[in-house]
Amino acid sequence: MLSLGVSLLSLARFQFAMTTVFHFFFVPFSIGLGFIVAIMETIYAVKKDEIYKKMAQFWGKIFLLSFAVGIVTGIIQEFQFGMNWSNYSRFMGDIFGAPLAIEALLAFFLESTFIGVWMFTWDRFKPGIHALFIWLTSIGTMLSAIWILAANSFMQHPTGFIINPQTHRAEMSSFAEVVSNPQLWKVFPHLILGAFCTGAFVVVGMSAWGLWRKQKDGVFFKKSMRFGLWIGLIAAIGVVAAGDLQTQEIVKDQPMKFAATEGEYKDTGSPASWKIVATFDTKNHKTTHEISVPYMLSLLTYHKTTGSVKGMNTLNKELKQKFDNNKSKSIRNIKNYYVPVNTLFWSFRFMAGFGFLMILVSILGLIWTRPSKNTITDKRWFLLVLGLMIWVPFLANTSGWLITELGRYPWIVYGLYTIADAVSPSTTVGQLIFSNIVYFLLFSILGGVMIYYARQTLHKGLDGIAGPSATDNVAINSDPFSKEAFN
Amino acid sequence: MSALQFIWFLLICVLFVGFFFLEGFDFGVGMASGIIARTEEEKSVMLDIIGPHWMVNETWLVTAGGAMFASFPMWYASLFSGYYIMFLLVLVGLIIRGVSFEFANHAETSRGRNFWYNTFVLGSLLAPLMLCIIFFSMIQGVPINAKGDLNLGFFDIINWLSLVGGIAGVLMSLIHGLNYVRLNTTGILRERAENLNRFLYPILFVGEVVFALLVFFQTDFFKEKFVSSLIITLLIVVMSLIGAWGVYKDHEGWSLVGSGLSLSFVVILIFNGLFPRVMIATNPAHDILIKDASSSPTALKVMTIVVCILLPIVLIYFIWSYLIFTKRTPSHKKVMD
Numbered sequence: 001m002l003s004l005g006v007s008l009l010s011l012a013r014f015q016f017a018m019t020t021v022f023h024f025f026f027v028p029f030s031i032g033l034g035f036i037v038a039i040m041e042t043i044y045a046v047k048k049d050e051i052y053k054k055m056a057q058f059w060g061k062i063f064l065l066s067f068a069v070g071i072v073t074g075i076i077q078e079f080q081f082g083m084n085w086s087n088y089s090r091f092m093g094d095i096f097g098a099p100l101a102i103e104a105l106l107a108f109f110l111e112s113t114f115i116g117v118w119m120f121t122w123d124r125f126k127p128g129i130h131a132l133f134i135w136l137t138s139i140g141t142m143l144s145a146i147w148i149l150a151a152n153s154f155m156q157h158p159t160g161f162i163i164n165p166q167t168h169r170a171e172m173s174s175f176a177e178v179v180s181n182p183q184l185w186k187v188f189p190h191l192i193l194g195a196f197c198t199g200a201f202v203v204v205g206m207s208a209w210g211l212w213r214k215q216k217d218g219v220f221f222k223k224s225m226r227f228g229l230w231i232g233l234i235a236a237i238g239v240v241a242a243g244d245l246q247t248q249e250i251v252k253d254q255p256m257k258f259a260a261t262e263g264e265y266k267d268t269g270s271p272a273s274w275k276i277v278a279t280f281d282t283k284n285h286k287t288t289h290e291i292s293v294p295y296m297l298s299l300l301t302y303h304k305t306t307g308s309v310k311g312m313n314t315l316n317k318e319l320k321q322k323f324d325n326n327k328s329k330s331i332r333n334i335k336n337y338y339v340p341v342n343t344l345f346w347s348f349r350f351m352a353g354f355g356f357l358m359i360l361v362s363i364l365g366l367i368w369t370r371p372s373k374n375t376i377t378d379k380r381w382f383l384l385v386l387g388l389m390i391w392v393p394f395l396a397n398t399s400g401w402l403i404t405e406l407g408r409y410p411w412i413v414y415g416l417y418t419i420a421d422a423v424s425p426s427t428t429v430g431q432l433i434f435s436n437i438v439y440f441l442l443f444s445i446l447g448g449v450m451i452y453y454a455r456q457t458l459h460k461g462l463d464g465i466a467g468p469s470a471t472d473n474v475a476i477n478s479d480p481f482s483k484e485a486f487n
Numbered sequence: 488m489s490a491l492q493f494i495w496f497l498l499i500c501v502l503f504v505g506f507f508f509l510e511g512f513d514f515g516v517g518m519a520s521g522i523i524a525r526t527e528e529e530k531s532v533m534l535d536i537i538g539p540h541w542m543v544n545e546t547w548l549v550t551a552g553g554a555m556f557a558s559f560p561m562w563y564a565s566l567f568s569g570y571y572i573m574f575l576l577v578l579v580g581l582i583i584r585g586v587s588f589e590f591a592n593h594a595e596t597s598r599g600r601n602f603w604y605n606t607f608v609l610g611s612l613l614a615p616l617m618l619c620i621i622f623f624s625m626i627q628g629v630p631i632n633a634k635g636d637l638n639l640g641f642f643d644i645i646n647w648l649s650l651v652g653g654i655a656g657v658l659m660s661l662i663h664g665l666n667y668v669r670l671n672t673t674g675i676l677r678e679r680a681e682n683l684n685r686f687l688y689p690i691l692f693v694g695e696v697v698f699a700l701l702v703f704f705q706t707d708f709f710k711e712k713f714v715s716s717l718i719i720t721l722l723i724v725v726m727s728l729i730g731a732w733g734v735y736k737d738h739e740g741w742s743l744v745g746s747g748l749s750l751s752f753v754v755i756l757i758f759n760g761l762f763p764r765v766m767i768a769t770n771p772a773h774d775i776l777i778k779d780a781s782s783s784p785t786a787l788k789v790m791t792i793v794v795c796i797l798l799p800i801v802l803i804y805f806i807w808s809y810l811i812f813t814k815r816t817p818s819h820k821k822v823m824d
Contacts, residue, residue, distance in 0.1 A: 068590070072582040073582070074549075075545075075578060075582070078552050079567055079574055083571055083574055084568070086565065089567075093559075093560020094783050094786045096556070097556035097557025098557045098789060101550065101553035101554045101790060102797075104550035105797045108546045109543060109801045112543040112545070112546045115542065116539035116542055116543060116808065117539060117808050119538070119539065121811070171782075171785065172783060172789065175786075426571075426636040427568055435572075435575050446582075453590065453594075456595060
């Protein structure tokens with residue numbers, strides 16, 4: 001087990017982090033861009049303005065790229081619960097499997113059927129009908145998010161289950177409770193709006209690069225950019241608001257996660273001040289340096305100027321007490337319940353900071369692209385900023401994901417089952433090193449190729465959207481079972 | 488074993504049948520594109536004829552995996568962790584072929600396109616080969632401990648039955664794919680597909696006999712369930728005969744049905760032989776049985792209601808999506824630039 005100084009558990013955890021983080025670049029990307037393309041095509045269907053058709057087709061090409069990488073990396077997620085976390089699957093299959101299977105039936109079939117139809121039928125259906133196909137695809141991607149979050153929310157805040165005393169497994173007692181998990185309905189708006197931000201800023205950023213290169217498609221990119229900025233602004237304001245709602249839930253359900261994102265080791269006084277930056281001594285559980293704003297934490301947490309927040313040291317003691325009499329030996333043996341504070345603290349600041357940055361940039365962009373005085377192309381520096389904004393939502397999404405998942409350490413199912421217990425006992429360190437290397441290489445190549453082709457599509461501009469689809473095939477009608485079919 | 492447990496065992500079987508019938512020809516078209524498509528133009532046609540469908544076909548596997556997780560978590564956990572490297576290779580295959588469709592469309596140079604055409608061929612071979620090796624290794628009885636964890640040695644995975652089964656599965660997919668090409672193209676590709684199938688069917692019949700003998704000696708299928716195993720084995724051969732007849736008599740539709748059903752009956756043979764187990768252990772005391780492997784009655788009930796509502800709807804639009812693409816693509820289509 002200890003060959004090379006790495007354990008099975010740490011390798012499995014690293015692999016899970018790598019595969020989900022990579023997959024989660026493409027999930028919000030596809031959800032957001034699919035939604036935006038659907039709106040573009042709907043406007044085309046209503047107004048019959050060709051430029052919106054071009055927009056739907058051009059951004060549709062980028063959407064298809066992200067969808068392809070998203071779908072293949074998604075299959076890994078489904079299999080790896082069994083492959084790497086077989087004990088978890090046994091413990092949780094009763095509850096975790098159901099949302100996953102429903103996701104496949106309800107969402108995957110919908111999106112994968114209609115994306116295929118949408119891709120290949122531009123010239124075969126009326127614009128309104130064809131727009132319906134991209135809507136069905138887009139709705140599929142969102143439904144898929146709901147069910148994955150339902151499964152994940154149970155891991156954050158288990159509801160609607162009993163522990164079977166004979167088998168020591170979690171069993172579903174109420175499906176309604178699993179689905180109405182308060183975590184789910186707080187996290188879903190946050191995630192979906194974050195996805196819209198991602199799609200919007202990909203459109204904005206890529207349009208900015210298009211304008212930067214002074215392409216002949218200037219009008220097209222200006223229009224796309226303004227479109228993206230509006231969606232970006234609305235979604236970014238929404239994502240901050242939804243994040244605030246979600247925080248209220250986390251303070252209640254997972255105070256340790258919350259304390260770590262705020263870097264509070266000791267209980268704060270009332271009113272509590274908010275740390276802008278801080279450094280931590282994680283060994284001795286102390287904050288070493290900090291710059292903070294008075295009142296701010298009380299305001300952020302409780303929306304009033306008073307109120308204290310429990311620190312990690314207190315919470316650790318409380319959790320220890322709570323689980324001292326637990327029947328499971330491995331849970332009793334947990335030494336402490338501290339979560340990776342540095343990662344959580346900084347992830348939160350990245351995420352929130354980027355949220356506000358997106359709002360600011362959207363407002364500036366909308367001012368400078370307004371129809372009466374569209375001076376965006378004169379401001380080269382701002383085009384550069386917009387171009388770099390492509391990466392911002394991705395970083396914000398990943399930060400949010402890290403907070404969610406690392407913040408429940410050492411639990412895989414909060415309060416019920418530990419990460420250490422969940423790993424597959426029959427896999428070996430060698431197998432995991434091999435799979436880690438394979439995934440790493442695959443992801444590097446896929447990510448690189450995807451960016452390369454997206455860039456190339458951008459440089460080609462509107463010339464590229466005639467596209468190598470089936471549209472230029474001369475097709476012959478035939479009934480496969482008739483004699484005439486073979487001429 | 489409760490009625491719901493039995494229904495879910497059947498349903499998992501149905502999902503795998505659906506997967507092999509549908510994705511079987513996708514894999515086959517992929518492999519065939521490395522054999523019968525010589526020009527870039529022809530390769531592009533091969534990609535296009537399954538372009539609208541491959542994703543939804545693959546969803547059958549995703550659904551089968553998800554349904555297995557939901558209804559038989561013990562089976563899902565043991566199988567997937569036990570065959571770790573094999574499933575990793577399946578995933579690698581699915582990934583490199585899955586991206587090849589979109590990446591080949593975006594590639595601008597001939598070299599770039601060829602690279603993705605090649606990953607398409609390779610992935611389409613790797614995934615079914617590994618899946619079939621897993622299945623045919625699994626049914627021979629493997630070392631399982633009391634907790635349900637597999638401890639597989641190399642020869643538990645790679646042996647005569649799993650190799651012959653793997654190759655037979657690949658061959659059947661290839662033939663199935665060629666039948667799909669015959670149905671969906673006109674011109675040179677259709678001719679080559681037909682010629683290749685005229686050559687492959689005799690090989691397949693020899694392979695099926697060897698395969699049947701190995702199943703007879705290496706598994707307990709014929710000892711435990713002689714009649715049903717025999718009938719299903721015969722049906723595999725009969726369906727292949729129908730497929731071959733369709734090739735020689737130029738009935739593409741029947742060929743596709745025949746090759747698809749012969750693959751389906753291979754899956755049914757496995758599930759019939761497994762019953763009432765889901766995993767067969769070398770030590771019979773450690774067999775994982777349907778009645779022990781399943782989720783709780785509540786979870787199964789919820790899932791059953793969900794399936795009864797959703798499956799008919801899914802099937803309607805799934806079939807519709809095939810019906811709108813019933814046109815043949817000529818082998819000489821225009822390629823971009």
